[in-house]
Amino acid sequence: MFLRRRTNIKNRPAMHRIVFAFLTLEQHRRAIESSCASYRPDRCPHCGSGCLWCHGCYGRKADRSADGELNPVPVARFRCPSCTRTCSRLPLCICPRRWYGWSLQQKVLQLLIAGASLRRTATVFALGYHTVRRWWRSLVAAHGTFAFHLCSRFAELGRSADRDDFWLVCLHRMPLCEAMAWLDHDGIAVP
Ligand SMILES: [Zn+2]
Incomplete structure (x- = not known):
């Protein structure tokens, strides 16, 4: 099997993918329409x-309202003129890999x-049982990594007694979208 040689830096998840702004899709759309420059990263993640140059937009599903x-x-x-690779940037209201928004995921957790x-x-939020289970298992599996990085930035989180206590304190201090944006900022893959 042919394996393409890749440098370590290219294997790292794209950092700074989430921009610390725009909690609603309406705010996001207005920002994109006025100027995509508010999303421009300081440097190429690759x-x-x-x-970096603005390189248009792609469309994705993110509006889970009834009419969407x-x-x-x-x-x-x-697009980076040096390495010619592209990167995309998301607002706080869109998850990189999930269609449901962070605020609903936070309420579920x-x-x-x-x-x-x-x-x-699952019943309370009219979600599928398997969706809720997947989110929970994903958090449990990533907890060690997430907690390590969040504690190194927010020392007070390190005083939590256990996993549940950690997330209670963390979500009291900041919304889930912000915690995930900080992890993304540190190069950690978030859901
Ligand atoms: Zn580049």
């Missing part, structure tokens, strides 16, 4: 070079931490 009228939501893309069962939580 080679570190500066001066904001879909497809434009996502800003940038908080109810689970409060002791509700997976099935009960």
Whole structure:
């Protein structure tokens, strides 16, 4: 089997993918329409070079409302003149790899931490049981990495007694979207 040689830096997840702004799709759309420059990264996540060019937008599903009228939501893309690779940037209201928004995921996690069962939580939020279970298992699996990086930035989180306590304190301090944006900023792959 032919394996393409890749440098380590290219194997790293794209850093700084999430921009620390725009909590709603409406805010995001207005920002994109006025100027995609508000999304421009300072440097290329692949080679570190500066001066990235706006490279249009691609559309993705992100509006889970009944009519989904904001879909497809434009996502800003940038091109690096040095390495010619592209990168995209997301607002706080869009998850990189999940269609559901962070705020709903946060409510689900908080109810689970409060002791509700997976099935009960799925019913409360009208979600599939397997979706809720996948989110929970994903958080449990990533907890060690997430906690390590968040604690190195927010020392007070290190005083948490256990995993559930950590997320209670963390989500009291900042919304899930912000915690995930900080992890993304540190080069950690987030859902
Ligand atoms: Zn580059």
